[in-house]
Amino acid sequence: MKHRLLDVRPLRVSPAYRRLWVGTSLSAVGGQIASVAVLFQVWEMTHSPVWTGAVGLARAVPLVLLGLVGGALADAVDRRSLVRWTMLAQLVAALGLAAQALLDVGSLGLLLLLVATQAGFGALGAPAQRTFPVRLLGRELVASGIALQHLSFQAAMLVGPALAGLVLGQWGLTPAYLVQAVASLAALYAVVRLPAMPPTGAPSGRGPRAVVEGMRYIRRSRVVSGLYVTDLVATLLAMPIALFPVINEERFGGDPETLGLFLSAVAVGGVLAGFASGTVTRSDRPGAVQLWAAGTWGAALAVFGLVGPLWLALAALVLAGAADTVSVISRGAAVQLATPDSHRGRVTSVEHVIGVAGPEIGNFRAGVVAGATSAAFAATSGGLACLVGIVVVAATNRELRRFRISRDIPDPDDA
Structure with missing residues (x-):
């Protein structure tokens, strides 16, 4: 019976994977909180469904355009280093979101630029990050590692928006963005602790x-x-x-x-x-x-x-x-x-x-x-x-x- 349940062996056998899973799970929750905060801020600034829709466009365009570039980079450079630098850039963008909220800049263009910057660097690092389970786990545990990652993503989708409503209602925009920054820092720490992961095989x-x-x-x-x-x-x-x-x-x-x-x-x-x-x-x-x-x-x-x-x-x-x-x-x-x-x-x-x-x-x-x-x-x-x-x-x-x-x-x- 237990073999039909979630396989948690990757968390037991690989400390590196365990740190990565915890860090990226926290980052996913922080990302959901920030996503709700961005939509809330855009609506408060514009009261326009067109501009709230533009938030999705600001994310989607760099995700599509830079995703393929990130894949080429992942096969050319050390993947840990690539993800480390892209995560650092995302952390800086998260701090930028917190700063513009704290200072009450009121610039829609700056807000969308920061959102697009986060999405763009996320797209550059995503292909390399997706290759981590197969390098950290044995063949028989790769699917289990991916299942654990997907479960944490689904849990973040459920929990994150509710937490966002609580944080926004009690403390406002700046703490919501700072939560994402702290969660991103946890993910960055996990990646820094990973072993080097240069691509193997002949480059093409x-x-x-x-x-x-x-x-x-x-x-x-x-x-x-x-x-x-x-x-x-x-x-x-x-x-x-x-x-x-x-x-x-x-x-x-x-x-x-x-x-x-x-x-x-x-x-x-x-x-x-x-x-x-x-x-x-x-x-x-x-x-x-x-x-x-x-x-x-x-x-x-x-x-x-x-x-x-x-x-x-x-x-x-x-x-x-x-x-x-x-x-x-x-x-x-x-x-x-x-x-x-x-x-x-x-x-x-x-x-x-x-x-x-x-x-x-x-x-x-x-x-x-x-x-x-x-x-x-x-x-x-x-x-x-x-x-x-x-x-x-x-x-x-x-x-x-x-x-x-x-x-x-x-x-x-x-x-």
Whole structure:
């Protein structure tokens, strides 16, 4: 029974991973608090939904543009040093946010610039940071390490906004931004204590040529490309978040508490799946697991679009959130293990960009379809299209379907 629960062995066997997990978990909570504080400050300054939407744009543009650059850097320089310097820059930006709030500068442009700066340096360091579990843990624990990281992210999504409301209500903007700075310092300390992590294997090009070579590797690898296509099918065709306000208005009277339950249900499903992820992380076939999880995601969201009672809608969203977590864990482990270290930074950067852009485009698709038809049709048709797409991927990609870690991947310690 215990093998079905969250595997915490990475926290026991690797002090370096344990420090990293604690530091990045605190940083994730601090990031959520700061995100709410930024939205609150922008709204107080402008009272414009356009400008609060611009906060997302200020984050998304550098995340997409600099993510691929970060991947090329991760395959060219020591990854610990790269993450250390990018985290230091993010810490400085966090202190800048606190300073502008303390001094009551009142500059929207400065606020958005600091937000974009944080996001940009985060994008530069993210691909290198994602390679840490496979370098710190043995082959059999990589998936468990990724599961622990994803669980802490989901927990931060649940706890962070509530803490932000408490801090903002009691003490205001400056302490909220300082909490992020302190949490970032904890993550930076954990990274400084890591061993050096230069990329192994022969380098393959520099600058744009290195990025192109990373793309070529993804195209050649049926396993990695299949993992990414599966994720794109799930997010582009079935992402439901943009439909929540409309469905809430049409079926449940527009109650804001119900809208909050929709968002919480997905996160609750993710947390539950994280606590019960032992079976997933011990699976020898992460490609097949991701395919089943992505198909379940699509089916659950199709049901969400059809059902009437609130409890059934919430149950479908909990199932979708759980399936998403299983998909993220299995994909992350398979990508890290199936990619040679010489290309791991660039391949991981593509995963990062897909993770940022895919859901946003998927939400846009959902909104367009809902505008032309209805929100219920957009949710149901998107979920069914996702399910069909996953069946096609599984039928046409034998390598992904039959991928086995024990057979196809050498232990990193032996590489």
